[in-house]
Amino acid sequence: MPERVYDFQGQSFHKLRRACLRRGALFKDPLFPATDQSLFYKRQPPPGLTWKRPRVS
Numbered sequence: 001m002p003e004r005v006y007d008f009q010g011q012s013f014h015k016l017r018r019a020c021l022r023r024g025a026l027f028k029d030p031l032f033p034a035t036d037q038s039l040f041y042k043r044q045p046p047p048g049l050t051w052k053r054p055r056v057s
Helices: 012-023
Strands: none
Touching: none
């Protein structure tokens, strides 16, 4: 049985997925950008921290 997916702050998973597949683009979340401030808002990030994306096989 598939799980129910709930929208988060106006973001619909199914609509975003369709749009990304149509454009052939990876999703970039404007509410959680890949920046150091998203993870370390009270202190400095450790040296050498690198954001990575999993690859689709």
